[in-house]
Amino acid sequence: MTWNRRTMNAAAFGLTALCAAITVSVLFFLLGYIAWHGFRGVNLDFFTHLPTPVGEAGGGMANAIVGTGKLLGLASLIGIPIGFFGGVYLSEFGHNRLGFWVRYAADLLNGVPSIVMGIFAYTIIVLPMKQFSTLAGGAALGVMMIPIAVRSTEEFLRLVPASVREASLALGAHEWKTILFIVVPAAFRGLLTGILLDLARVAGETAPLLFTAFNNRIWSHGWLEPTASLPVMIFTYAISPYEDWHRQAWAAALVLMLLVLLVNGGARLLLPRRRAAA
Amino acid sequence: MFRGASLGFALSILGIVLGLIAALAWNSRLALGKFGWRFLWGTTWDPVAEIFGALPFIYGTLVTSAIGLLIAVPLGLGTAIFLAELAAPRVSEFIGFLVELLAAIPSVIYGLVGVFVVVPWVRTVIGPGLSGAFGWLPLFQGTPYGVGLLTAGMILAAMVVPFITTVSREVLLAVPRAQREAALALGATHWEVVWTSILPYARSGIVGSIFLALARALGETMAVTMVVGNRPEIKASLLEPGYTMAAVLANEFTEATSDLYLHALVEIGLVLFGITFLVNGAARLMLLRMGRVQEVRA
Numbered sequence: 001m002t003w004n005r006r007t008m009n010a011a012a013f014g015l016t017a018l019c020a021a022i023t024v025s026v027l028f029f030l031l032g033y034i035a036w037h038g039f040r041g042v043n044l045d046f047f048t049h050l051p052t053p054v055g056e057a058g059g060g061m062a063n064a065i066v067g068t069g070k071l072l073g074l075a076s077l078i079g080i081p082i083g084f085f086g087g088v089y090l091s092e093f094g095h096n097r098l099g100f101w102v103r104y105a106a107d108l109l110n111g112v113p114s115i116v117m118g119i120f121a122y123t124i125i126v127l128p129m130k131q132f133s134t135l136a137g138g139a140a141l142g143v144m145m146i147p148i149a150v151r152s153t154e155e156f157l158r159l160v161p162a163s164v165r166e167a168s169l170a171l172g173a174h175e176w177k178t179i180l181f182i183v184v185p186a187a188f189r190g191l192l193t194g195i196l197l198d199l200a201r202v203a204g205e206t207a208p209l210l211f212t213a214f215n216n217r218i219w220s221h222g223w224l225e226p227t228a229s230l231p232v233m234i235f236t237y238a239i240s241p242y243e244d245w246h247r248q249a250w251a252a253a254l255v256l257m258l259l260v261l262l263v264n265g266g267a268r269l270l271l272p273r274r275r276a277a278a
Numbered sequence: 279m280f281r282g283a284s285l286g287f288a289l290s291i292l293g294i295v296l297g298l299i300a301a302l303a304w305n306s307r308l309a310l311g312k313f314g315w316r317f318l319w320g321t322t323w324d325p326v327a328e329i330f331g332a333l334p335f336i337y338g339t340l341v342t343s344a345i346g347l348l349i350a351v352p353l354g355l356g357t358a359i360f361l362a363e364l365a366a367p368r369v370s371e372f373i374g375f376l377v378e379l380l381a382a383i384p385s386v387i388y389g390l391v392g393v394f395v396v397v398p399w400v401r402t403v404i405g406p407g408l409s410g411a412f413g414w415l416p417l418f419q420g421t422p423y424g425v426g427l428l429t430a431g432m433i434l435a436a437m438v439v440p441f442i443t444t445v446s447r448e449v450l451l452a453v454p455r456a457q458r459e460a461a462l463a464l465g466a467t468h469w470e471v472v473w474t475s476i477l478p479y480a481r482s483g484i485v486g487s488i489f490l491a492l493a494r495a496l497g498e499t500m501a502v503t504m505v506v507g508n509r510p511e512i513k514a515s516l517l518e519p520g521y522t523m524a525a526v527l528a529n530e531f532t533e534a535t536s537d538l539y540l541h542a543l544v545e546i547g548l549v550l551f552g553i554t555f556l557v558n559g560a561a562r563l564m565l566l567r568m569g570r571v572q573e574v575r576a
Contacts, residue, residue: 005467005470006467008467008469009467009468009469009470012469012472012473013360013363013364013468013469015356016356016357016359016360016363016364017360017364018356019352019353019354019355019356019357019359019360020356020357020360020361020365020373022353023353023354023357023377023380023439023443024373024376024377026380026436026439027376027377027379027380030380030383030387030388030391033391033395034387034390034391081287082287082290082291084287085283085284085286085287085288086284086287086288086290086291088284088287089281089284089285089287089288090288092284093281093284093285094288098285098288099288101292102288102289102291102292105291105292105294105295106291107558107562108295108555108558109291109294109295109298111493111554111555111558112298112497112551112554113496113497113498113499113524113550113551113554114497114499115497115499115524115527115528115547115550116298116302116497116547116550116551118527118531119301119302119305119527119531119543119544119547120297120298120301120302122531123301123302123304123305123544124297124301127305143294146291146294150291174280175280175281176279176280176281179280180280200382201382203384204382204383204384204385204386204387205384206384206385206386206499206500207385207499207500207524207527207528210528210531210532211531211532214532231384231386231500234386234387234390235386235389235500235504238386238389238390238393238394238504239393239504246394249390250390253386253387253390256384256386256387257383257384257387260382260383260384261379261382261383264379264382265379268375268378
C-alpha cells in the first residue's frame with residue numbers, strides 16, 4: 001500500500017471523526033449554554049407567580065406552565081386514541097389497499113410543517129368560534145401527535161409474534177379480546193415509548209400555538225380562552241427588547257428543555273434495544 | 279364491532295388529511311381567485327395596498343434551506359460514516375443517542391440561542407470575515423446585521439443534521455457484507471471500501487435522508503422567524519435580512535386585517551404544504567428503493 005493511499009485513508013476518517021465531534025459539541029454547547037443562562041432565572045417564583053408588567057422585576061410563568069400542561073392533556077386526549085386505534089387497525093387488519101392509504105395519510109400528516117397545522121386548527125376552530133382558545137391549541141397539537149402514534153403502535157404490535165394471537169384465538173377468545181388483552185399488553189413497553197416520544201415532540205412545538213392558543217398574561221379559565229404556554233412565552237420574551245424578559249426566556253427554555261429531554265430520554269430507556277427513532 | 283371501531287379511527291386519519299387540504303384551499307380562495315399563478319412570482323407584498331406576491335418568501339425559504347443543507351449534508355454524512363464504520367458499536371449507539379437528542383430540542387430553543395449567540399457572532403466575526411475574503415462576490419456584500427439568510431441557514435443546519443445522520447447511519451449499516459468484502463478482497467483501504475463500494479450502494483438511501491432533512495428545513499418556523507430578519511425583499515447578499523414562508527405566517531397571521539390578507543397568508547401555507555409534500559414524497563421514493571422505509575419515521 002502506498003503512502004498516499006494510507007494518508008488518504010487516515011485523513012478521510014479523521015474528517016469523519018471531526019464531523020462527529022462537531023455534531024456532538026453542538027449538542028453539549030446548547031445544553032450547557034441554556035443551563036448556564038437558565039439557572040440564573042429559575043427560582044420558586046418562576047413556578048408560582050404570574051408574569052409581571054414590563055419594568056417590574058420578578059414574576060414567573062405559572063400560567064404558562066399550567067397552560068402547557070392543559071394543552072398537552074387535550075392533545076393526548078385527541079391524538080392518542082386516534083393514533084392508537086388507527087395503529088391497531090393497520091397492524092391487525094390493515095394488510096389491504098385501505099391500509100396502504102391510511103399509512104400514506106399518516107406519513108403525509110407527519111411531513112406537514114407545524115405552522116401549517118396551526119393554520120388548519122385556526123380555520124376550523126378559531127375562525128368559527130371567533131376567539132383563540134386552549135381548545136384550538138390542543139387540537140392542533142393533538143393532530144400533530146397522530147402520525148407518530150399510529151406508526152409506532154403499528155410497528156410495535158407487529159413485533160408480537162402471530163403465534164401469540166393464534167394461541168389466544170385457539171382458546172376461544174374473541175378477536176377484540178385477543179388484541180386488547182393479549183397482543184397490546186405484550187407490546188406495552190414499546191407502545192408507551194412511542195407515546196412518550198410523541199408527547200416530548202409536541203411539548204416544544206411553538207408554531208402551531210401562535211394563532212390557536214395565542215398567549216395570555218393572566219390565568220386562562222376553562223378551555224375557551226387564550227392561554228399562555230412555555231414555548232410561546234420563550235418566543236415572545238426572546239424577541240422583546242427587555243433584559244428582564246430575556247432572563248425569563250432563558251429560564252423557561254431551561255425548564256422546557258429539561259421536560260422534553262427527560263421525557264424523551266426516559267422513553268428511550270424503556271426499550272432495551274433502541275428502535276428507529278421518531 | 280371492534281374491527282369496525284378501529285376502522286373508524288383509521289378512516290378519521292384519512293379524513294383529517296382531506297380536511298386539511300380542503301381547509302387550506304377553501305380559506306385561500308379569495309387570493310387564489312384574485313392573483314392566480316401570479317401569486318407565486320409577484321415580488322410585492324403590500325398588505326396596505328392589498329397586493330400580495332409570495333416570491334420573496336419562496337426565495338428566502340429556498341435559500342435558507344439550501345445554506346442549511348450545504349452545511350448539514352457533509353457534517354451529517356461524515357458523522358454517519360464515523361458512526362457506521364469507525365466507532366465501536368457501543369460508542370456508536372451512544373453518539374447516535376446524543377444526535378437524536380439534538381433533534382428533540384424544541385425549535386424555539388434553537389431560535390433563542392440563535393438570537394443571543396449566533397446573531398452577534400455573524401455580525402462581528404463571520405459576516406465581516408466573509409465580506410473581507412469573498413467581498414467581490416455579490417453573495418457576501420453589504421453590512422452584516424447579524425440577522426439574515428446566512429444566520430437562518432446556519433441554525434437550520436444544526437437542526438437537520440440529526441435527520442441526515444440517523445437515517446444515513448441506518449442505511450450504511452444495512453449495506454450487505456459481501457459488498458464490503460468484495461472491495462476489501464481487491465486490496466482497497468478502509469476508506470476506499472467506503473468510497474467506492476458502500477456509499478454508491480447506499481446512495482438512494484442517503485439522498486432520501488437529505489430530502490427528509492430538506493422537507494424539515496423548508497417548513498421550519500420558529501428558529502428561522504427569530505433570526506432571518508423578516509424583510510420581504512430579494513437581495514443577492516446572504517448577509518442581508520430576508521423572509522421565509524413559514525416566518526411570514528408566524529409573524530403576520532394574527533395581524534391579518536382583511537379577508538384577502540388572511541387568504542393570501544393561507545395560500546402561502548398551501549404553497550408550503552405543496553412543496554413539503556413533494557419533497558417528502560421524493561424522500562419516501564428514495565428510501566423505498568433502499569427497502570428501508572419502515573425504519574424511517576423522521
